[in-house]
Amino acid sequence: MATGAIRIGVIGCGFYAQNHLHAWKELAAEGAQLAAVCDIDAGKAEAAGRAFGVPSYADAAIMFASERLDAVDIVTRHDTHRALCELAIARGVATIVQKPFAPSWDDCVAIVEAAEKAGVWLAVHENFRFQTPMRHIRRVIDSGAIGTPNWARIAFRTGFDVYRTQPYFYDEERLAIADVGIHMLDLARYFLGEVERISCETQRRNPKVKAEDTATMLLRHTSGAVSVVECTYEARRDPDPFPQTLVEIEGDKGSIVVRPGLRMRVTSHGKATEEDIGSPLRSWTSQPWHVAQEGAFVACSHFLDCLKRGVPAETSGRDNLRTYALVDAAYRAAAEHRAIVPAQWG
Ligand code: 89Y
Known part of the structure; x- marks a missing residue:
């Protein structure tokens, strides 16, 4: 993977995503760079962009077209996961997706297959x-x-x-x-x-x-x-x-x-x-909440370490199918x- 900082875009700026945003910011010391945020609710995206000092987008496709990203962290509701994962995978961007993986088994398998076919790193943010x-x-x-x-x-x-x-x-x-x-x-x-x-x-x-x-x-x-x-x-x-x-x-x-x-x-x-x-x-x-919040931080830290080393995450897409x-x-x-x-x- 990249030799410099790992540039990460976060999609979804709602309640739980705040933990991911803080985690990535704290992980700057370890080589993560929160590069952009996105939410279909432009107000939420702008608020997160202001709070974390990064550009904000209301459309994920525009974020991908405008930013050079090494990884994307998808923290939206599960019914949006397949389309967003496919968007990231098609651009060769390493993908982290919040649990539950997707609404159906077929969706989860389709995401894993797409990532493996494209040779794109995929992990599920299964954090407990x-x-x-x-x-x-x-x-x-x-x-x-x-x-x-x-x-x-x-x-x-x-x-x-x-x-x-x-x-x-x-x-x-x-x-x-x-x-x-x-x-x-x-x-x-x-x-x-x-x-x-x-x-x-x-x-x-x-x-x-x-x-x-x-x-x-x-x-x-x-x-x-x-x-x-x-x-x-x-x-x-x-x-x-x-x-x-x-x-x-x-x-x-x-x-x-x-x-x-x-x-x-x-x-x-x-x-x-x-x-x-x-x-x-x-x-x-x-x-x-700190018990769960800290789990999200350690998960992000694990994903960053795997991305830097170019190895699969413990909760890779393939693992999470189980x-x-x-x-x-x-x-x-x-x-x-x-x-x-x-x-x-x-
Ligand atoms: O959504 C749940 C989770 O994943 O962790 C705690 C929670 O927010 C409520 O049970």
């Missing part, structure tokens, strides 16, 4: 696995302290008003699994490996919401491990851990238990230790009342 607490857990697994992981529970249970900042949630055709369950399923892969089959029960506990707001999933991993993967926006808990993911993993030599407040207790060969694995606050992050297949399989499992084998590609 990049959160500091999740990286800590993975380090403990890799250290061998709990032996071979054979059971896990991965849970995102909150009653935090996510509808205030993401009001489109009310009308989504697919909600809890597609929005946040996708992160939990990606973490299940990250901690326990690939999945052989999945079953799922969904609930709609909030009558104002069109789709499911709660899902309870059961996964059999190819290693033989089993995981229970849960997500809900309708838990009434005190403390409410939003947006923390709580994890329990058992192995043949010990266990890892992460409780609200992100305290991790590791039992290894009969001896228990405890540590704080909370995310640090950055100058632009704030409680309680997470997306689990999302699709979970919806099918819930609809058909049976365990489903996730689709495979390539």
